[in-house]
Amino acid sequence: MTAAMQKGLIVAVILAVLTVAEYIFATSVTQTETQFIGLAVTAIGKAALICYYFMHIYRLWRAEEAH
Amino acid sequence: MHIKHLIPAAVLWVIITAVGELLVIANLYPTVGSLEADDFDWIFRFLLAIGVPVFAFVIAAIVYSMYAFRSAKGDEMGSTIRGNGWFPRIWLIVTGGLAAFVMVFPGLTGLQKLQSDRTAYGWGDTEADVVIHATGAQFNWTFTFADGTEVNIIKGKELVLPVHQKVRFNIDSVDVVHSLWIPAFRMKIDAIPGRTTYMTVEPTVKGSYAEDQSFRVQCAELCGLDHSVMNFPIRVVEKPEFDQWLASLKTGAK
Amino acid sequence: MAVAASAAHGHATHNPVRFNRLGLWLFFFSESILFGLLLTTRFFLEGIEREHVDQHLGLAITIILLLSSLTAFTAETAIEHNNQRVANWFLMATIVLGIIFAAGVGFEWKTAEFSRHEAFGSVFFTMTGIHAAHVVSGIGILFLVWIQLKRGKFNSKNHWPVSGSVMYWHFVDVVWVFFYPALYLVK
Amino acid sequence: MYAAKSVSGGIGLGLIGFYLGLGFIALLRWTLGYPEPWGGEINIIGGYIFGLIGWLMGVGMWGIWGREWFGQRTYPRKAPGWQRYFTFNTDHKVIGVQYTVTFIIVFLLAGALAMMMRLELANSGMQFLSHAQYNGTMSLHGTLMIAVAVAAVIGGIGNYAIPLLIGAEDMAFPRLNALTFWLVPPVAVALLSTPFLGGMETGWTAYPPLSVTTNSAQIMFDLGIITFGLTSILGGLNFLVTIMFMRAPGLSWGRLPIFVWAIFATSWIALLYTQGFAVALLLIALDRVAGMAFFNSTAGGDPLLYQHVFWFYSHPAVYIMVLPGFGMALEIIAHFSRKPLFAYRYAVGAFLGILGLSGVVWAHHMFTAGIPNYLHGPFLVATELISVPTGLVFLSALGTIWMGKLWLKTPMLFALAVIFNFGCGGVTGIFLADVPTDIHLQDTYFVVAHFHYTIVGGEIFGLFAGIYYYFPKITGRMYNETLGKLQFWWMFIAFNVTFFTMHLPGVQGMNRRIADYQSGLDTVNLIVSLSGLFLGASFILFVYNMINSWIRGPLAGDNPWQVRTLEWQVSSPPPLENFPTPPVVQGHPYDYGVPGSVHGVFPGQKLGGVPVVGGGGGQ
Structure with a gap:
């Protein structure tokens, strides 16, 4: 298992924790606006994590590939 | 060097503008049948008066350049001005100012006048003297008055409205999207299944479809096969005559 | 000008992987508008309301899709390090998890308590x-990439098909990150 | 015969796929226990999708591309001569010509439909079409013309010229490029099949609930347009990667020819917004086929949802149509004025400004549609704002011809006409952007006149400018200048008489999309009809001139217009990978008359020991 794989595992764990937190948050909070905003912010955060660590969006503006 | 060309080009611009402004004077409009129609014609003329010089500027610049700067051979070079100096900024300020002006003056101010309720769907006052419920269907209109009297293609055959009275149409549709448009009143709004739109008009002249075709309710949103003939005649009369007509329709029904 | 055979001149700066990557991202931008409009449709018609859905099933498939993103990532990292055996296994795991998600x-469709003939059902389905x-x-x-991977077509120098398809997989996951709360959690 | 093999393969596999799809869905429905597994639009959808795949594979995509996905070797078909235009060819120049010719044919066809409409509308009462036939004709005219306007300049002239203009050997994804073209014929088949399914009733806007309840022509329209959207998105993607990554060394963003900037902005719009049309039509298809309730107000849907999603694409689509026209016009005006493009940075800013604003103005198409009143103000403001970047295009064009040396060849005349026509279209746009006037004018012939001025006047004139401009480069031969100028003046005058007059019935109460109107509008409609027919006739001259000159025209030479940009520094027609030696850019493309300036040089190429310097333009 390489360092890169470890990093991926950590990110995935964070994502899983966020997902479960999202679920608990949504089922426990009753005020709809708060709930909506909270869910939207979590979703954007999760998407950003995936885009950066899993999809390597930074490679777009890096000229040559780092292996 | 510019001056030599600027003066004749400007003269050309003025001439084309003068000819074009004749459009502002010309009466291009159908009968002015309501207060709203008066406003429309006025704003239309105002925008025409502003728009004509703008278009005339484009015409004058192109026509003059085609004449004065033409070159039969292809090997002569033009002047090397790049236009990165003050002129584009002036242009930006002028066009921006013009846009802002048109935006505010006939635009937002006119809108203010048309909309009394910010959250509803429609034009004009919410209060009115006569309230008519208009229902669009493929391919005819049904108008229901407050007392339940119905007017449609079989019954009544024409819609009679009182002059100088505020008439509010509450509009919906039973099948597809239609649009209720009365050219003489210059007002239109769509009839949509599932929500009620409205428009309030105040007729100012008497008239009827038989004499003037702009007195008609016309469907203005493509609604299928017979869309083009989905219209309904209107007659605008004095208030007593209107009351009489409404009453006669009622007795006729019984 | 003579029509010289020009294959030789090539443009040294042209890196096909770079082209492909930008192209794929642009495709994702375009697709996000598609999914964004579907989300908009959902909120336009239903506001922040929803009908009853199976919460446990929703959470379960969300976790499964997330897990498949991890396996896909691991497969890509492995092939970048020339480890074809690990890449092979993890790509296969991704496919299996994807099938479980589908x-x-x-199952959700079959057990849904609403019909497609009403607004929430339309949006959900x-x-x-x-x-x-x-x-x-x-x-x-x-699957196509996996077959070629098994045949040993890819290595640390040449693995764009793996990277590209894994990126696509992650994108599908990103979409679900937004769809899941919009369909299951919002109330 | 490569061409015959390609075309017959495509048609054959397409037909097989069609029936396979039809049967597959029927089988599926039968096993699931549906009554009447054969009837129904779902079968048509299945057949269309399978047929589409079959067509693409048969036409050559399998050998050139598909085999690769299964890890097998590909076999490119290298057809010689004219036959390459009928095969899955990856050369951008071939694809550009394929696009241009295809869309000229579609344009003429849709124009013939317009002639039918004008004949019907020459007088009140019904002439020779029924109401249903008129609606079908009108809808098909609109749809085909929208397709022409969206794809002709960007797909035709853009494909041909962009790689040449930026000094690249081809597009970034040549096979994808070929795919975008070969998706077009199925679109044409789908749209042209609609008259046989009862004819479209809804116009190209396809507003529900009518489009949900109408006949099955609608489903072919949906499928065709979704496919067409796909070509638009993939084409835009390809242009973006090409322009970002394949510019010749030295060709910085500040030196990019203005047409490339226009295509760059257009490509972003096509890439991002086209999904809106796909979503809108997908929802309609689902309402039709699966009985969903998106637009069914009795089950919680809302017809206005469609209009929002639809115009979210279709307003930006207007800029997909006119921006390439603007770019073509500015490009030609600069070259034929022999003068640097006036306020280059502002023109670029104009394109990017329009790109930025295009997504926030859509609801001005819905001012009378019953949207909540608080939406009118913001959309009015945003719409009026668009006139500022558009004004910068005029600044650039008018500033360039001022004090230039105007070489009034046919392309230049067409380019100037773009500016002229759009001047009129822009001014009438203000009447439609201001809500108080729009209430009356919405859905009348005023709108029809306005959008014909902007789209035909702004883009189709630009298309003709581009075709005349690149004709010598594409064919190596010169068109007949006299006939070209004759066609220009014929088309220009007939166009303006037709559509300027058309504003009048709109103001006076003639709504659009009608087979019949009030008898009071007879005279003005007769004028419009006569001059419209006159306009239609001008294209016969164009077709004659093009075909005749392609066969018999005099040789044009490499740079007949004495232009500085890169594409004119190679032979006419250019060799397979465009530049025998890669160009290096050293200066601005429009620096006419600036002493010692060069645009592109070809360092690798030696003629008698001296590096050949391109772009001496006019010397």
Whole structure:
């Protein structure tokens, strides 16, 4: 298992924790606006994590590939 | 060097503008049948008066350049001005100012006048003297008055409205999207299944479809096969005559 | 000018992987408008209301899709390090998890308590359906890549098909990150 | 015969796929226990999708591309001569010509439909079409013309010229490029099949609930347009990667020819917004086929949802149509004025400004549609704002011809006409952007006149400018200048008489999309009809001139217009990978008359020991 794989595992764990937190948050909070905003912010955060660590969006503006 | 060309080009611009402004004077409009129609014609003329010089500027610049700067051979070079100096900024300020002006003056101010309720769907006052419920269907209109009297293609055959009275149409549709448009009143709004739109008009002249075709309710949103003939005649009369007509329709029904 | 054979001159700066990567991202931008409009449709018609859905099933398939993103990532990292054996296993795991996710959506469809003939049902079936179509196409692409991976076509120098299809898979996951709360959690 | 093999293969596999799809869905429905597994639009959808795949594979995509996905070797078909235009060819120049010719044919066809409409509308009462036939004709005219306007300049002239203009050997994804073209014929088949399914009733806007309840022509329209959207998105993607990554060394963003900037902005719009049309039509298809309730107000849907999603694409689509026209016009005006493009940075800013604003103005198409009143103000403001970047295009064009040396060849005349026509279209746009006037004018012939001025006047004139401009480069031969100028003046005058007059019935109460109107509008409609027919006739001259000159025209030479940009520094027609030696850019493309300036040089190429310097333009 390489360092890169470890990093991926950590990110995935964070994502899983966020997902479960999202679920608990949504089922426990009753005020709809708060709930909506909270869910939207979590979703954007999760998407950003995936885009950066899993999809390597930074490679777009890096000229040559780092292996 | 510019001056030599600027003066004749400007003269050309003025001439084309003068000819074009004749459009502002010309009466291009159908009968002015309501207060709203008066406003429309006025704003239309105002925008025409502003728009004509703008278009005339484009015409004058192109026509003059085609004449004065033409070159039969292809090997002569033009002047090397790049236009990165003050002129584009002036242009930006002028066009921006013009846009802002048109935006505010006939635009937002006119809108203010048309909309009394910010959250509803429609034009004009919410209060009115006569309230008519208009229902669009493929391919005819049904108008229901407050007392339940119905007017449609079989019954009544024409819609009679009182002059100088505020008439509010509450509009919906039973099948597809239609649009209720009365050219003489210059007002239109769509009839949509599932929500009620409205428009309030105040007729100012008497008239009827038989004499003037702009007195008609016309469907203005493509609604299928017979869309083009989905219209309904209107007659605008004095208030007593209107009351009489409404009453006669009622007795006729019984 | 003579028509010289020009294959030789080539443009040294042209890096096909770079082209492909930008192209794929642009495709994702375009697709996000598609999914964004579906989300907009959902909120336009239903506000922040929803009908009853199976919460446990929703959470379960969400976790499964997330897990498949991890396996896909691991497969890509492995092939970048020339480890074809690990890449092979993890790509296969991704495909299996993807199939489980698709089956979960199918089960959800079968047990749904609302019909497609009303607004929430329309929105729900359309959004999950379009997303599932992307999942299924992703499975197909991963499968084609997996076959070639098994044949040893890819290594640390040449692995764009793996990276590209894995990126697509992650994108499908990103879409679900937004669809899941919009369909299951919002109330 | 490569061409015959390609075309017959495509048609054959397409037909097989069609029936396979039809049967597959029927089988599926039968096993699931549906009554009447054969009937129904779902079968058509299945057949269309399978047929589409079959067509693409048969036409050559399998050998050139598909085999690769299964890890097998590909076999490119290298057809010689004219036959390459009928095969899955990856050369951008071939694809550009394929696009241009295809869309000229579609344009003429849709124009013939317009002639039918004008004949019907020459007088009140019904002439020779029924109401249903008129609606079908009108809808098909609109749809085909929208397709022409969206794809002709960007797909035709853009494909041909962009790689040449930026000094690249081809597009970034040549096979994808070929795919975008070969998706077009199925679109044409789908749209042209609609008259046989009862004819479209809804116009190209396809507003529900009518489009949900109408006949099955609608489903072919949906499928065709979704496919067409796909070509638009993939084409835009390809242009973006090409322009970002394949510019010749030295060709910085500040030196990019203005047409490339226009295509760059257009490509972003096509890439991002086209999904809106796809979503809108997908929802309609689902309402039709699966009985969903998106637009069914009795089950919680809302017809206005469609209009929002639809115009979210279709307003930006207007800029997909006119921006390439603007770019073509500015490009030609600069070259034929022999003068640097006036306020280059502002023109670029104009394109990017329009790109930025295009997504926030859509609801001005819905001012009378019953949207909540608080939406009118913001959309009015945003719409009026668009006139500022558009004004910068005029600044650039008018500033360039001022004090230039105007070489009034046919392309230049067409380019100037773009500016002229759009001047009129822009001014009438203000009447439609201001809500108080729009209430009356919405859905009348005023709108029809306005959008014909902007789209035909702004883009189709730009298309003709581009075709005349690149004709010598594409064919190596010169068109007949006299006939070209004759066609220009014929088309220009007939166009303006037709559509300027058309504003009048709109103001006076003639709504659009009608087969019949009030008898009071007879005279003005007769004028419009006569001059419209006159306009239609001008294209016969164009077709004659093009075909005749392609066969018999005099040789044009490499740079007949004495232009500085890169594409004119190679032979006419250019060799397979465009530049025998890669160009290096050293200066601005429009620096006419600036002493010592060069645009592109070809360092690798030696003629008698001296590096050949391109772009001496006019010397």
